[in-house]
Amino acid sequence: MKPFRFALQRILEFRASRVEAEERKLTTLREELAGLDRAIEQAEQSRAQSARSLATADETRGEDLRALTRFCSRLDRERTALDERKSSCAQRLARQRRSYTEARREHRLIEKLRERQLADWTREVGREMDRVAGDLYLARWKADSHCVTSRNVDE
Numbered sequence: 001m002k003p004f005r006f007a008l009q010r011i012l013e014f015r016a017s018r019v020e021a022e023e024r025k026l027t028t029l030r031e032e033l034a035g036l037d038r039a040i041e042q043a044e045q046s047r048a049q050s051a052r053s054l055a056t057a058d059e060t061r062g063e064d065l066r067a068l069t070r071f072c073s074r075l076d077r078e079r080t081a082l083d084e085r086k087s088s089c090a091q092r093l094a095r096q097r098r099s100y101t102e103a104r105r106e107h108r109l110i111e112k113l114r115e116r117q118l119a120d121w122t123r124e125v126g127r128e129m130d131r132v133a134g135d136l137y138l139a140r141w142k143a144d145s146h147c148v149t150s151r152n153v154d155e
Contacts, residue, residue: 004121015107022100029093036086
């Protein structure tokens with residue numbers, strides 16, 4: 001019997017490589033989102049630390065308050081920009097998750113088709129082996145019964 005050959009093997013391999021590519025993109029976006037979260041957290045910590053420093057200072061001047069106000073305004077602008085980038089990244093991440101899920105689904109469909117065809121081929125090989133074994137058994141049985149008949153005639 002001929003060996004198993006899946007006609008769509010190249011497509012299956014292509015789909016597998018697409019899944020890997022989509023997964024790499026997904027990982028990159030997750031890392032970008034985590035980096036933005038860290039940057040937001042760092043900005044919040046800077047704001048809190050500045051406020052604590054000013055609050056615990058022995059002497060507070062008007063210049064220090066103005067500097068803190070400017071610093072907080074800059075942090076607010078930075079936070080707004082980071083929030084916008086985070087929102088954009090979250091949207092891209094959601095789209096990428098859908099792309100990854102679709103690529104996995106397409107790959108899995110072809111993989112299931114391959115599994116079914118392999119199972120059919122395996123059953124066919126089993127039937128062929130059963131037929132051959134049956135034919136061999138009958139051939140041997142006929143040969144043995146022929147030998148027995150020949151001995152009876154000779155006797």
